[in-house]
Amino acid sequence: MDDELNALRRSRMRWNTPLSETHASLLLDRMALDTGHLVDLGCGWGELPLRAAARAPGLRVTGVDTDVTGLERGRAAAAERGLAMDFTEADAATWDVPVERAFCIGSAHVFGSTKAALARLAEVVPSGRLLYGDGFWATPPNPAALEIFGQDTLTLPELLDAAADAGWRVRHLSTADPLEWDDFESTSRAGWEEWLAVHPDDPRAGEVGAWLDRRLREYVGVYRGVLGLAYLVLTRA
Numbered sequence: 001m002d003d004e005l006n007a008l009r010r011s012r013m014r015w016n017t018p019l020s021e022t023h024a025s026l027l028l029d030r031m032a033l034d035t036g037h038l039v040d041l042g043c044g045w046g047e048l049p050l051r052a053a054a055r056a057p058g059l060r061v062t063g064v065d066t067d068v069t070g071l072e073r074g075r076a077a078a079a080e081r082g083l084a085m086d087f088t089e090a091d092a093a094t095w096d097v098p099v100e101r102a103f104c105i106g107s108a109h110v111f112g113s114t115k116a117a118l119a120r121l122a123e124v125v126p127s128g129r130l131l132y133g134d135g136f137w138a139t140p141p142n143p144a145a146l147e148i149f150g151q152d153t154l155t156l157p158e159l160l161d162a163a164a165d166a167g168w169r170v171r172h173l174s175t176a177d178p179l180e181w182d183d184f185e186s187t188s189r190a191g192w193e194e195w196l197a198v199h200p201d202d203p204r205a206g207e208v209g210a211w212l213d214r215r216l217r218e219y220v221g222v223y224r225g226v227l228g229l230a231y232l233v234l235t236r237a
Contacts, residue, residue, distance in 0.1 A: 001207075002204075005195070006069055008192060009188075010045075010188065010191065012191045013184070013187045013190075013191075015048055016044045017105050017133055017176075018176035018183070018184035018229050019176065019231075026174070027131055028051060028055060030129075030131075030233040031052070031129050031131055032129060033056040035059060036060070036100030037061075038052055038061045038100070038102065038103070039095060039101075039102050041095055041110075041121075041124070042105070043065045043074065043087070044070040044074070045073040046063040046065075046071075046077070046087060047074075049062075050081065053085050062085070062086045062088060065087075065090075066091060071089055092104075093111050093112075093120070095124060096123075096124075097124075098123070098124060098125070098126050099124060100128035102129075104117065105133030106133055117134075118132070118162055118166035118168065122166050122167050128235070129234065130168070130234040131232070133229060133231045134232075136154055136155055137153055137155050137156075137226065138175075138225060138227065139226050140226075141227075142222065145222050148222065149223070156228065156230060168232075168236065171234065174230075174231050175230050176231075181224065185216075185219045189212050192211070192212055196208050
């Protein structure tokens with residue numbers, strides 16, 4: 001897809017994870033934000049760390065991602081709200097500056113696996129708190145779900161074991177509920193659905209429509225209720 005459609009793809013999403021406003025506020029509460037340095041590794045357009053910056057004016061906030069479109073959106077949002085947040089175009093896995101707080105939500109893949117991510121993040125946050133979000137099998141996966149999300153996806157007990165093995169203690173655990181998932185999936189399609197309704201004769205319309213139909217079928221028929229999303233607030237053991 002071209003740059004125009006790529007920018008529209010997530011334009012109706014609050015953040016790129018199944019998370020309600022109330023749930024997000026709870027997670028930020030559990031992170032005990034104050035001063036120091038917060039880094040979001042795999043920040044996308046950085047809506048959650050922007051909320052953190054608004055809550056804690058004394059906090060230094062950095063977002064790291066390779067998605068140029070997302071970073072531009074984040075910079076524009078920060079400027080519009082008068083918030084001081086740095087957006088850095090880089091591979092999140094290369095971050096090597098210790099910080100007091102970190103977010104890593106849905107970005108374990110950049111480190112290679114969940115277990116690798118938790119081990120590496122223990123070096124990034126030698127003391128402090130980490131908000132870690134990752135998928136897990138809520139029910140035994142079907143072959144199609146395994147093909148989409150891979151063999152490395154863990155069950156929730158296995159995810160907690162992996163965190164413990166990496167030296168973390170769980171200060172908070174919550175999971176995305178069905179409404180959060182449905183809203184996430186609906187908003188992930190909304191930008192392109194709106195575009196398609198206005199441009200049915202565009203040469204790109206067929207490809208966009210096919211993607212939207214496939215995504216909805218996969219969600220409802222393959223992984224709705226099968227894939228979960230856990231949010232862990234972790235501290236060093």
